[in-house]
Amino acid sequence: MTAFLQRLARNRLAAAGGAMLALIVLVALAVPLLPLQDPNATATAERFARPLSEGHLLGTDHLGRDLLSRLAHGTRLSLAMGFAAALIAAVLGSVLGIVAGFLGGRVDNVIMRGVDMLMGFPYVLLALAIVAALGPGLVNALIAVAAVNVPFFARNIRGVTVALAGREFVDAARLSGMGNLRIMAVEILPNVLPVIVIALTTTTGWMILETAGLSFLGLGSQPPQADLGSMLGEARAALISHPHVAVVPGVMIFLVVMSINLFGDGVRDALDPRLGAGALTRPLPATVVDRPAPPPLREPDPPALLAIDDLRTEFRLGRRVLPAVDGVSLSLGRGEAVGLVGESGSGKSVTALSVMRLVASPPGVIAGGAVRLDGEEVIGAPFEVLRALRGRRVAYVFQDPQATLHPLYRIGDQLAEAIRAHQPMGARAARVRALELLRDVRMPRPEDRIDDYPHQLSGGQRQRVGIAMALANNPDVIIADEPTTALDVTVQAQILALLERLRRERGLSILFITHDFGVVAQLCERLAVMYAGRIVEEGPTAEVLAAPAHPYTRRLIACVPEPGAGRRRLEAIPGLPPRLDALPPGCAFAPRCHRARPDCGAGDIPLRRAGARAVRCLHPETTP
Amino acid sequence: MLLGITVIVFLIMSLIPGDPATAILGAYATPENVEKLNRDLGLDRPMVERYFIWLGNMLQGDFGRSFSLNRPVIDEVAERFSATLVLAGTSFVLCALFGIAAGVVSAVRQYGLADRLITFAVLIGISVPSFFLGMIMILFFAVRLRWFPVSGMYAIYGGGDLADLLHHLVMPAVALAAVAAGVVARLSRSAMLEVLRQDYIRTARAKGLRERRVIFGHALRSAMVSIIPVLGLQAGFVLSGAVYIETVFQWPGVGRMLVDAILKRDLMLVQGGVVFVAAAYVLFNIAVDVAQALLDPRIKT
Ligand code: SF4
Numbered sequence A: 001m002t003a004f005l006q007r008l009a010r011n012r013l014a015a016a017g018g019a020m021l022a023l024i025v026l027v028a029l030a031v032p033l034l035p036l037q038d039p040n041a042t043a044t045a046e047r048f049a050r051p052l053s054e055g056h057l058l059g060t061d062h063l064g065r066d067l068l069s070r071l072a073h074g075t076r077l078s079l080a081m082g083f084a085a086a087l088i089a090a091v092l093g094s095v096l097g098i099v100a101g102f103l104g105g106r107v108d109n110v111i112m113r114g115v116d117m118l119m120g121f122p123y124v125l126l127a128l129a130i131v132a133a134l135g136p137g138l139v140n141a142l143i144a145v146a147a148v149n150v151p152f153f154a155r156n157i158r159g160v161t162v163a164l165a166g167r168e169f170v171d172a173a174r175l176s177g178m179g180n181l182r183i184m185a186v187e188i189l190p191n192v193l194p195v196i197v198i199a200l201t202t203t204t205g206w207m208i209l210e211t212a213g214l215s216f217l218g219l220g221s222q223p224p225q226a227d228l229g230s231m232l233g234e235a236r237a238a239l240i241s242h243p244h245v246a247v248v249p250g251v252m253i254f255l256v257v258m259s260i261n262l263f264g265d266g267v268r269d270a271l272d273p274r275l276g277a278g279a280l281t282r283p284l285p286a287t288v289v290d291r292p293a294p295p296p297l298r299e300p301d302p303p304a305l306l307a308i309d310d311l312r313t314e315f316r317l318g319r320r321v322l323p324a325v326d327g328v329s330l331s332l333g334r335g336e337a338v339g340l341v342g343e344s345g346s347g348k349s350v351t352a353l354s355v356m357r358l359v360a361s362p363p364g365v366i367a368g369g370a371v372r373l374d375g376e377e378v379i380g381a382p383f384e385v386l387r388a389l390r391g392r393r394v395a396y397v398f399q400d401p402q403a404t405l406h407p408l409y410r411i412g413d414q415l416a417e418a419i420r421a422h423q424p425m426g427a428r429a430a431r432v433r434a435l436e437l438l439r440d441v442r443m444p445r446p447e448d449r450i451d452d453y454p455h456q457l458s459g460g461q462r463q464r465v466g467i468a469m470a471l472a473n474n475p476d477v478i479i480a481d482e483p484t485t486a487l488d489v490t491v492q493a494q495i496l497a498l499l500e501r502l503r504r505e506r507g508l509s510i511l512f513i514t515h516d517f518g519v520v521a522q523l524c525e526r527l528a529v530m531y532a533g534r535i536v537e538e539g540p541t542a543e544v545l546a547a548p549a550h551p552y553t554r555r556l557i558a559c560v561p562e563p564g565a566g567r568r569r570l571e572a573i574p575g576l577p578p579r580l581d582a583l584p585p586g587c588a589f590a591p592r593c594h595r596a597r598p599d600c601g602a603g604d605i606p607l608r609r610a611g612a613r614a615v616r617c618l619h620p621e622t623t624p
Numbered sequence B: 001m002l003l004g005i006t007v008i009v010f011l012i013m014s015l016i017p018g019d020p021a022t023a024i025l026g027a028y029a030t031p032e033n034v035e036k037l038n039r040d041l042g043l044d045r046p047m048v049e050r051y052f053i054w055l056g057n058m059l060q061g062d063f064g065r066s067f068s069l070n071r072p073v074i075d076e077v078a079e080r081f082s083a084t085l086v087l088a089g090t091s092f093v094l095c096a097l098f099g100i101a102a103g104v105v106s107a108v109r110q111y112g113l114a115d116r117l118i119t120f121a122v123l124i125g126i127s128v129p130s131f132f133l134g135m136i137m138i139l140f141f142a143v144r145l146r147w148f149p150v151s152g153m154y155a156i157y158g159g160g161d162l163a164d165l166l167h168h169l170v171m172p173a174v175a176l177a178a179v180a181a182g183v184v185a186r187l188s189r190s191a192m193l194e195v196l197r198q199d200y201i202r203t204a205r206a207k208g209l210r211e212r213r214v215i216f217g218h219a220l221r222s223a224m225v226s227i228i229p230v231l232g233l234q235a236g237f238v239l240s241g242a243v244y245i246e247t248v249f250q251w252p253g254v255g256r257m258l259v260d261a262i263l264k265r266d267l268m269l270v271q272g273g274v275v276f277v278a279a280a281y282v283l284f285n286i287a288v289d290v291a292q293a294l295l296d297p298r299i300k301t
Helices: A002-010 A012-033 A067-103 A105-119 A123-134 A138-165 A168-175 A180-216 A228-238 A244-271 A348-354 A383-389 A411-422 A427-440 A459-471 A489-506 A517-523 A541-546 A551-558 B002-013 B020-028 B031-041 B047-059 B073-108 B113-127 B130-144 B162-196 B199-206 B211-248 B254-263 B267-295
Strands: A306-317 A320-332 A337-341 A364-373 A394-397 A477-481 A509-514 A526-531 A534-540 A608-610 A613-615
Touching (some): A012 A067, A067 A105, A067 A228, A105 A138, A123 A138, A123 B002, A123 B254, A123 B267, A138 A180, A180 A244, A180 B211, A228 B130, A244 B113, A244 B130, A306 A348, A320 A337, A320 A348, A320 A364, A320 A509, A320 A534, A348 A477, A348 A509, A394 B199, A427 A459, A489 A517, A509 A517, A526 A541, A526 A551, A534 A541, A534 A551, B002 B047, B002 B267, B073 B113, B073 B162, B073 B211, B073 B267, B130 B162, B130 B211, B162 B211, B211 B254, B211 B267, B254 B267
Parallel strands (some): A337 A509, A337 A526, A394 A477
Antiparallel strands (some): A306 A320, A306 A364, A534 A613, A608 A613
16 A cells, blocks of 8 residues: 555646645535635626726626636536536445456346447447436436446446455365355455556546536536536536636636546556556667677687677666676687577576667667677668668578567568568569468468468477578578477477577577577587576587586586476576676675685686686586 | 348437427427327337338338428438538548558657657647637638638639539538547557557568558558448548537538437437438448458458
């Protein structure tokens, strides 16, 4: 509750709305105590007095009645009607919704049928029909507006209740012999209350508008009594000659409804932060770069096709900064396959995505380092240059093809689109090429599959499409981010064999991101192990597997019974990966390391190179 | 669904307190008239039977007779409805186009100046009563600037052609569209934000597609899946709002007819008008469902 209030108070707009609303409500409550003139006292001699005239702060209307006084009384009436309608609708709707959702079966069916039918009407039409039957008048208008909004509450509340009715605590209550009525009141109601409040805050504004609307049409409050709506309605006749009579109540309705909406949005965001507009941010086309000058080009030897140099990528979440990638350097030669291994959260995927600036931003920021393709710096390049490289020279294969293929496009169209992004060609030619690609990745019956949607394919087939898409423009580098993790074992082996074959046939360079040493052993000449955003060991695959130097590497390998034998979990290592915003000084692995000694926590530990191998450890398992 | 509407309207109408014949005839009620009407309407029979008689008559196009206008309800409603359709249809197109466009811009430029301006405009749009907005527009654009006529559908002298209609249509259509556009913009913004975070958008970018293609081809297409049902609801909003706007702008549509009919207690006219408009709305929503199914191959029809 306090957290809720804090969140609400932090939202300045909501606070402003709440304050305004509170002020209006207070004044409306105090109306009988205020020294106002009689709102219904007519004085034909003083009709249509302008605002700020003698004795009438806001002027008078067509019967010479004091507008300020009428405004105050009208606001009071409008607020009362709106809140009453909202409350009635909320109570009735919630009761119906809870009963329908909790009892289910026939009761549910009947209630929801009725609700659906009512929702099939344009709402004012329904209100008009009710007013037509009952006759114009304040109370009838109120009944109509409340009735029209009942279905909205009933449907929302039912949805939540259905979800709750299956939960254990409800079963427990049932077993303990509680009656249905008590369960609904004691167990269900408190849990659906936030939903009711959210629905209330979003609908009260409308309901005030709707009741005002009916009065405006002359179907609500009847003269001489006036709410804001009927004041507007009466002013319409003299709109052109005396606009102030209309503007005064109109602005008031606007202020009331706006303050309720502002406050309501704030309440909703605070009750349900996930729904809040602030919680959802969309990634920019390319990761934000905020780095000092890129490090100078060190001529590598032999010249690398892709060189990641001292890359730093961090997530900036409010005041917190998480260094996901903390100074990673890695190179990939032409035709080479390199594995980047680590647990989830080690920064391996962020490293991979940083290459083409695909890390979601916000919150991701590339804060330092460089990525060079044939010696050309990529990170600082203009967006159009980067876009021309994406997919043409560096292509990605992502982890879960279910989520990474567009669900609404046929796979043939997605492939053709990838081709035409970089090679100008007609639709027909692109389709022929797409078919070729599907054959290249050994898609069974590609002619039939090309017009399928992703959801019609199996997981393995989808990943074949993912790979075909990566191959579309004959790239130099493929970055494969856990391409087989979401697949089952036999399919995994097929996909790996496919990648291996493509690499041999086309001289592709592959950067392979995985947590699985079995996969690395099968595919990669070289590997690098990441822990907490840094590379802790690097070397030729065979040598590292035979004699791991870093204790972490050794533990990872120990988790693998034998290469290629399927999926394994890394959680077998005791302890958890460290929190990136609270890294221990010195070696990040120290809390989980069986070889840790006091000096391990003393200070930064450099990556020490010896020939082809490198290790970041003071007391390595073997000295390479 | 269509049947449901008739059931509900029938039930609401049977709520009329007291003797319906007297209520329908109002001031015209002489004992002979009341008795005749009771016989005509079959009010002496049980309710279920009455419902089916009424339904059968409607299916044959007989919606009863309006006593205040002294002409068949169906003629009056059909004539008025076409005027409403022009107004509401235009507004609907406006609110869909502007709403979606504003939502997309707002999402793509999240937290930017455009986003802030649009969010602010949307807040005003959904808070201002459409009838008040209409009045302000009359004061400003018709009285002060004299750009558009104050009210009506055609000029009394001369008019009658399409240009004249459009000239009269601009203000009511815009006033009516404002609120709905606000709601559509809000929803489009959050739908776009949700979609833009999806993995397949990253895939589209990794392919090297132009950003325009990513936004409109990939993101908006997916977002439409959640925007379209709301457009269906907004059609209801627009039809509802038309009742107010027609009153403000003296537009000869079905909404104003209903209000007049209620004030004159011409219940046959109200009943017929409500059923007719609600039926049109239901048909429109069926069309929306079809559009939805066409857009999303995952929905099995
Ligand atoms: S530096 Fe120390 S704590 Fe870190 S891995 Fe090596 S031995 Fe373990």
